[in-house]
Amino acid sequence: MNKTLLQKLSSWTILLTMLVIILGAYTRLTDAGLGCPDWPGCYGFIKVPMTESRIAQAEMAFPERPLEPFKAWNEMIHRYFAGTLGLMIAAIFFISWFGKLKVPRLLPTMLAALVIFQAALGMWTVTLSLLPIVVMAHLMGGFTLLCLLGLYWLQLRPQLLQGMEPQLQKLKPLAVLTTVVVALQIALGGWTAANYAALACLELPVCEPGWASRLALGEAFSLHLGYDDYEFGVMSQDARQTIHAFHRIGAGITLLITGLFSVLLWRRAKMTLMKKLALALAAILLLQFVLGVLNVVLHLPLLNAVAHNFVGANLLLCMVLILYQFRHRTRAQEN
Template identity: 90%
Template sequence: MNKTLLQKLSTWTILLTMVVIILGAYTRLTDAGLGCPDWPGCYGFIKVPMTESRIAQAEMAFPERPLEPFKAWNEMIHRYFAGTLGLMIAAIFFISWFGKFSAPRLLPSVLAVLVIFQAALGAWTVTLSLLPIVVMAHLMGGFTLLCLLGLYWLQLRPELLQGMEPQLHKLKPLAVLTTVVVALQIALGGWTAANYAALACLELPICEPGWASRLELGEAFSLHLGYDDYEFGVMSQDARQTIHVFHRIGAGITLLVTGLFSWLLWQQAKTDLMKKLALALGAILLLQFILGVLNIVLHLPLLNAVAHNFVGANLLLCMVVILYQLRRRTREQET
């Protein structure tokens, strides 16, 4: 009974994590990250103040940031869903440790610690006024939660894992490299978004003419600590262009490395599972590349940008699942 409950709970938790990732991207892209200038409430209330008296009280408490209901609701809805996700991960942790059957315990423990740290990052995002390194870390934390939940989902369903494929052993180093490349590109995308550099270059394939002479590496990858407010960015236009250029170059590298790995995996895999994972990886990679190009051509339309963020999370999830399968088969071969 407990095992069936955990299986269902893990599925719903993964789906909720995806919703939280989408809401987080939507909140960031609608500039609602400081829609509520305090945490965990909103202007001192558990929900967005709506009556005239509460609005007056809120604006008296935070005169430097007048209430914008649309942005405030975006932020609070994200927090409500994130809080529910935390409770579901806590339930997974307690059932795994105290249930009446043998269940994996390491990943639920890591997930519990990570979701607590993720909550802290959410609080720091607000209290440190969108400090870019915190915003980027919050994004990466959400993606990491999704990937670990995916692995836990697989651990609860060992019957889905197919037999060993010794011929895939030689692809493991490339799988590790590909996972690292994807993770670094996502981090670079988070740094681009956190520093409001998504529209710093509007021409293809790299940037506006003369971009190479305007590179500002020191400023672009500095933490810029000590500012009171990071909303809408504190970097110069040249520094933002530098970040954007590196993200585009990273996109090209990611496309080549991940595309090569997907093709090799599809060619060499024998089981349906690995072939399907290879095809899924290639399809997600292509979709992510198209969404990235559309972000430039259409000047960052909201739904497209949210989709770019969400598909990036799924690209990393797919690579982590594939790497898990390859490492598992390697261990089986060694034993």
């Protein structure tokens, strides 16, 4: 296999990862995370049982959770695509190590390890009945997978990393801060979703009147271990409002910091790629903010909520790619 084919494989793997992220969000938002109460199959089968005899067998094995075909298919389709993604990442790993090509090997190794851990998180999501910390970690793992694949895609095209302007290095601390803020805001969004707090506040800009007097920080950010089932959440309404309010406040902070960074990057960059990344970052940020507002105003419409999740992943990807450009330039200068 030549390097061109590996480049194409990395591109298709990124696209598949994006699709898996979308399917994961759709599965979660349709309350299908336990559509199949076992793992990796569904009620003991490799696909959703459809015949009367298999349905009866499935419900006998899991009497506490009657089969809901729509939810079960949502969950299994997500698993099928995630499994295919795992195979594609395995192919990247083996080609990078044994394909006799002079290509980076660290990231393929990290990708292989992460996708195995993601599979474990997917299993624990089911076996631990949607334990919020596991659900949030699974979401963050998927986003991290996308970012690592983006970096690997860039490493396979080193010509794109040439010509970083030295004056942009002054923006590196702000780039690091922006990346951390975006990652923390995404994690907070994952915590909001995992605890079914997305509709806990239905008024703008933060929450219903008196929200500050009802903060329940201890409960809102507790792991709440020990429950048999976390579907539809175990927290009080005050705790859910607390999580949601913090996510709203975090959104404002993210908008200000990321917006400032994108403007400064665009104004100071002369290289075409960095200007494009700055514009892309600003556009993705604005879209994400609008989708967040629409989630509140329209009471979390399904497609809008899925898009909010997907655009968040791309916001983080864009920041990671920008940050890698800074790191590459610094190393080049040191050499």
